[in-house]
Amino acid sequence: xxxxxxxxxxxxxxxxxxxxxxxxxxxxxxxxxxxxxxxxxxxxxxxxxxxxxxxxxxxxxxxxxxxxxxxxxxxxxxxxxxxxxxxxxxxxxxxxxxxxxxxxxxxxxxxxxxxxxxxxxxxxxxxxxxxxxxxxxxxxxxxxxxxxxxxxxxxxxxxxxxxxxxxxxxxxxxxxxxxxxxxxxxxxxxxxxxxxxxxxxxxxxxxxxxxxxxxxxxxxxxxxxxxxxxxxxxxxxxxxxxxxxxxxxxxxxxxxxxxxxxxxxxxxxxxxxxxxxxxxxxxxxxxxxxxxxxxxxxxxxxxxxxxxxxxxxxxxxxxxxxxxxxxxxxxxxxxxxxxxxxxxxxxxxxxxxxxxxxxxxxxxxxxxxxxxxxxxxxxxxxxxxxxxxxxxxxxxxxxxxxxxxxxxxxxxxxxxxxxxxxxxxxxxxxxxxxxxxxxxxxxxxxxxxxxxxxxxxxxxxxxxxxxxxxxxxxxxxxxxxxxxxxxxxxxxxxxxxxxxxxxxxxxxxxxxxxxxxxxxxxxxxxxxxxxxxxxxxxxxxxxxxxxxxxxxxxxxxxxxxxxxxxxxxxxxxxxxxxxx
Numbered sequence: 001x002x003x004x005x006x007x008x009x010x011x012x013x014x015x016x017x018x019x020x021x022x023x024x025x026x027x028x029x030x031x032x033x034x035x036x037x038x039x040x041x042x043x044x045x046x047x048x049x050x051x052x053x054x055x056x057x058x059x060x061x062x063x064x065x066x067x068x069x070x071x072x073x074x075x076x077x078x079x080x081x082x083x084x085x086x087x088x089x090x091x092x093x094x095x096x097x098x099x100x101x102x103x104x105x106x107x108x109x110x111x112x113x114x115x116x117x118x119x120x121x122x123x124x125x126x127x128x129x130x131x132x133x134x135x136x137x138x139x140x141x142x143x144x145x146x147x148x149x150x151x152x153x154x155x156x157x158x159x160x161x162x163x164x165x166x167x168x169x170x171x172x173x174x175x176x177x178x179x180x181x182x183x184x185x186x187x188x189x190x191x192x193x194x195x196x197x198x199x200x201x202x203x204x205x206x207x208x209x210x211x212x213x214x215x216x217x218x219x220x221x222x223x224x225x226x227x228x229x230x231x232x233x234x235x236x237x238x239x240x241x242x243x244x245x246x247x248x249x250x251x252x253x254x255x256x257x258x259x260x261x262x263x264x265x266x267x268x269x270x271x272x273x274x275x276x277x278x279x280x281x282x283x284x285x286x287x288x289x290x291x292x293x294x295x296x297x298x299x300x301x302x303x304x305x306x307x308x309x310x311x312x313x314x315x316x317x318x319x320x321x322x323x324x325x326x327x328x329x330x331x332x333x334x335x336x337x338x339x340x341x342x343x344x345x346x347x348x349x350x351x352x353x354x355x356x357x358x359x360x361x362x363x364x365x366x367x368x369x370x371x372x373x374x375x376x377x378x379x380x381x382x383x384x385x386x387x388x389x390x391x392x393x394x395x396x397x398x399x400x401x402x403x404x405x406x407x408x409x410x411x412x413x414x415x416x417x418x419x420x421x422x423x424x425x426x427x428x429x430x431x432x433x434x435x436x437x438x439x440x441x442x443x444x445x446x447x448x449x450x451x452x453x454x455x456x457x458x459x460x461x462x463x464x465x466x467x468x469x470x471x472x473x474x475x476x477x478x479x480x481x482x483x484x485x486x487x488x489x490x491x492x493x494x495x496x497x498x499x500x501x502x503x504x505x506x507x508x509x510x511x512x513x514x515x516x517x518x519x520x521x522x523x524x525x526x527x528x529x530x531x532x533x534x535x536x537x538x539x540x541x542x543x544x545x546x547x548x549x550x551x552x553x554x555x556x557x558x559x560x561x562x563x564x565x566x567x568x569x570x571x572x573x574x575x576x577x578x579x580x
Contacts, residue, residue: 025100027155030056030486031479032126033106034072035114035170036318037365038264038388038475039494040092040106041138042502043170046493047094047104050144054104055489057096064149066091067135070128072107073163074238076120076248080216085236087113090137091126095156103156104490105164110364111171111318115178116240118169118478121251125163142501168479168487172318172388175242175258175478176529177325177545183209183530185315186221186237189343193333199315200343201237209530210239212250219247224314226363227349228371229378233363235314242530256480258542259491262498262505263520265413265464266323266471267389268406269372269397269433271382275306280418280431281407284335288328290353290384292336297356298382307357311371311385312338312348314363322473323386325548327408331527331568350379357381365393373397388473389414390504391435391448398435405433411469415455416462425454451503452515459517460503467522467553474524474546475505495519524549525567536562 033043044063047054053061069088077085089108095101107126109117117124134149151157171178184199184207191197191206198206202221210218221237239247246253268287270276275298282301289295290310298306313320320338329337342348348361358379362368368385373396375383387393389405397403405414412418419430424440427433434454443449452458463469479487495507499517510519526534529545536542550567 025155027095027101027103027159028098029105029159029164029167030102031104031168031483031490032164032166033114033168033170033477034109034117034124034126034166036111036172036475037108037393038172038390038505039170039261039477040090040108041142041390041392042494042498042504043106043490044092044094044138045142045144045497045501046490048143049493051147053094053096054486054493056486057102058098059096061094061096062150062152063138063143063147064093064152065135065137066132068132070107070126070160072109072113072117072124072126072166074117074120074124074236075122076246077216077220077238079248080219082216082220085220085238087236090135092138093152093156093160095152101153101156103159103164104486106170110235110314110316111173111321112178112181112316113236114169115171115175115242115478116182116238117166119175119240119242119246119253119256121246121249121253123165123167125165126160127163128160131157131160144501167483168477170475170477172264172473172475173321173547174476174529174542174545175256176532176543177321177547178318179209179240179242179530180545181315181321182237182240183207185224186210186239194329194337194340196329196337196339199339201315201346209241210247212245212247214239214247222346224316224361224363225347226367227347227360228362228367231363231367233367235316235363237316243532254480256478257484259477259479259488260508260520260542261475261477261491261494262508263461263464263472263474263522264388264390264505265461265469266319266327266386266473267394267413268384268386268408269369269394270384270404270406271372271375271402272404272431273376273402274382275303275308276301276382276384278303279406280404281410283409284327287384288336291328291338291359292340293342293351293353293359294336295355296353296358307381309357309375309379309381309383310353310359311362311368311375311383312342312359313368313386314361315339318473319365319368319386319388322388322547323471326471326473331545331548369394369396372403391502392504394433395435398433399427399438401429401432403433404431406431408469408471411463413463413469413471414461416457423455448502450500450515451517454503458515461506464506465521467551470551474508474520522551522553523562525552525562525565527566527568534562534565536565
């Protein structure tokens with residue numbers, strides 16, 4: 001071999017040694033989230049950060065949203081002789097330019113499923129057999145540089161085709177409330193003052209959580225099925241724990257940290273072309289009457305008599321449980337549950353109310369909004385449902401006079417005052433849901449836009465902030481260990497984008513800059529839930545249940561401690577009592 005040939009071979013070998021780690025370096029999962037849709041978009045924007053990447057990433061970054069659903073697989077049931085349990089949901093993935101790409105990802109599922117998949121030992125994994133085409137589920141304008149989705153490189157795809165474990169939950173309700181919802185669903189019907197301590201989708205004693213010694217039949221209950229025509233959607237009913245040991249594997253569950261992200265209001269949405277055309281307000285008592293199945297007629301709301309249809313979310317939904325505890329049933333079990341009389345019907349479809357129309361089950365926010373959207377086509381009458389407000393959640397029925405939202409107890413959940421145009425981003429038609437077609441001039445061609453261009457006074461959701469509108473919840477993320485710093489960075493980024501770009505919720509933290517936002521100045525009183533005593537004192541943690549807890553505020557000043565605790569609402573208004 002010639003000297004020149006040998007030198008070339010050595011040089012080629014040296015180059016291959018340098019390039020090999022780049023070509024074959026594995027991707028690293030930084031943050032992998034499962035749960036609520038309420039934070040899905042703002043977290044994506046925070047991860048991408050106008051192509052500069054969230055703290056800890058190497059610019060430029062890239063983004064992908066799925067054109068069809070990914071799988072979220074719970075691998076614990078085989079340890080008890082069962083089969084893997086799989087939920088599905090839309091995914092976003094952001095990755096950076098590191099040699100071994102850093103990856104941030106988020107799959108949209110029910111809040112209770114998100115909590116279960118995080119607390120499960122081992123955690124659930126997100127997986128897909130073959131990557132779907134890029135879905136562009138988030139507007140290119142919102143990413144900050146008008147870029148479209150791109151298909152992830154092989155190293156990133158390999159994470160998901162192999163299955164990447166969840167390390168964070170996104171939730172509309174606290175983990176203690178999520179566990180309460182799971183155990184209520186996965187237990188025999190009955191118990192409690194309203195005979196709905198258990199909902200009948202499992203074999204455990206009413207409202208009782210199964211333990212490691214329980215058989216498989218008590219750990220995996222009946223899936224809750226959709227009542228939407230031809231839908232195959234379902235919500236899986238699978239046990240978990242948030243403290244102690246996993247009920248399937250008996251593995252110790254690490255102590256988790258819960259981080260507040262923001263506050264989002266529940267809005268009641270309706271058709272407005274038939275019996276509900278004149279309805280603009282509902283009281284707690286009126287929606288209790290409809291959603292409990294006592295009377296599904298527009299006359300309940302003071303309108304002329306006419307059949308209406310009611311669309312309920314599944315009891316593993318954070319949206320359902322927030323509405324149940326703050327509008328329908330309340331923590332001390334006064335009120336009327338939307339689960340009254342429905343356990344024997346699964347799927348819940350065309351369940352006749354005592355008078356008037358019917359009740360139906362919708363799985364997921366998208367299906368709930370779609371149920372209202374197509375109520376007249378599918379079922380022949382106007383319908384009423386509910387959802388956490390976000391511009392994305394209501395986009396299919398926004399800027400359309402055939403649909404709208406209601407005041408609750410005379411209070412507008414979105415704008416200052418119903419039926420006026422005090423806010424630049426408020427539609428001129430009273431109660432029409434806001435969207436791109438009614439942009440304020442200051443927003444130019446962008447939508448949504450900074451909150452100070454949508455609301456007069458510069459701050460979003462004024463009646464939530466002032467304590468008058470009570471149907472809302474604090475959105476949170478739950479994690480521990482190595483992902484915690486990266487999750488905190490995502491939360492901080494989401495606060496900024498929620499104020500400047502997509503004002504879907506009130507940021508939990510103060511945001512400096514232009515525009516600025518003082519952050520959430522309220523909290524809900526905590527109470528014992530799932531055996532966890534309440535704590536909500538600055539520096540001492542955030543523990544216990546708070547869905548339906550009393551709203552605490554003080555003349556717009558920041559409240560950081562719930563020193564009273566155990567206060568929950570008992571009927572419409574501000575009256576509160578101590579609960580166990």
